[in-house]
Amino acid sequence: MKTMKIKKGDTVHILSGKDRGKQGRVIEARPKDKRVVVENLNMIKRHTRPRPMSSPSRMGQQQLQPGGVIEKAAPIQLSNVMLVCPVCNRPTRVGIEVRDVKSGESSRRVRVCKRDDCREAIDK
Ligand SMILES: [Zn+2]
Structure with a gap:
C-alpha cells in the first residue's frame, strides 16, 4: 500500500499559490492524486444551483441557498505543501x-x- 508523508490531521505549511506562507490542518488526504485538502486554504469558487440550505440561517429561518458562487477548499499538490513538525x-x-x-x-x-x-x- 502506498502511503503519503502527509496524513489527515497534520498541519501543513503552504509553499505556493495565493495562500503561500499560511498553515492549516489537513482535512482530507488523497494518496491517489498526491494531493491534500487543507481546511480553509486554497479556496476556490464553485458555481452552484439553488437548493435548500442544510442549516438554518443566522436569522433562524429556513432559506434557499441561492444559486451562484460558493467557496470550497480545493486539493493542493503535495509538492506545494510542507509538513509542520x-x-x-x-x-x-x-x-x-x-x-x-x-x-x-x-x-x-x-x-x-x-x-x-x-x-x-x-x-x-
Ligand atoms: Zn521538528
Whole structure:
C-alpha cells in the first residue's frame, strides 16, 4: 500500500499559490492524486444551483441557498505543501525511519522531522 508523508490531521505549511506562507490542518488526504485538502486554504469558487440550505440561517429561518458562487477548499499538490513538525513547530521535510519493535512484532515506520536540531518522531 502506498502511503503519503502527509496524513489527515497534520498541519501543513503552504509553499505556493495565493495562500503561500499560511498553515492549516489537513482535512482530507488523497494518496491517489498526491494531493491534500487543507481546511480553509486554497479556496476556490464553485458555481452552484439553488437548493435548500442544510442549516438554518443566522436569522433562524429556513432559506434557499441561492444559486451562484460558493467557496470550497480545493486539493493542493503535495509538492506545494510542507509538513509542520508538531515538535518544533516549523515546516520540515519528512523522513521515514523504521523503528524496531520488540521481537515478535513487526517493525514500525514512523515519520521523523528532518531538521538537524530536531529529528523527533512525528508519529507517536
Ligand atoms: Zn521538528
